[in-house]
Amino acid sequence: MPAETHSRRDAVTAADIVELIGSILVDTDPASTLEDLVLASVGVDDDGALLELWDATAEEFGERTLVLEDIDVCLEAFREADTVGELAQAFARLCQPDGGDRSTSS
Secondary structure (H helix, E strand, O other), X not given: OOOHHHOOOOOOOHHHHHXXXXXXXXXXXXXXXXXXXXXXXXXXXXXXXXXXXHHHHHHHHOOOOOOOOOHHHHHHHHHOOXXXXXXXXXXXXXXXXXXXXXXXXX
């Protein structure tokens, strides 16, 4: 049996992250759409709040080595998100094995 540090998880999807962020931010009806929830409407309106959600995502879905290598680049991507769904997409890219290939610009 491999040690915990060598175990692999299934790929993290934006839907997985939306569910996590939703459970942190709101007590909502499961049938409601979290993806369209505006971040500012639930108090996610500064870098500290964005980083807290990133930390929760990394803790839940990341491996021990999952860190923001270039915090300024990552924060810029996080700031561009207006909804939970958009933020989850940004987080999901960073949770991929290649880190979302941050070396290329979009």
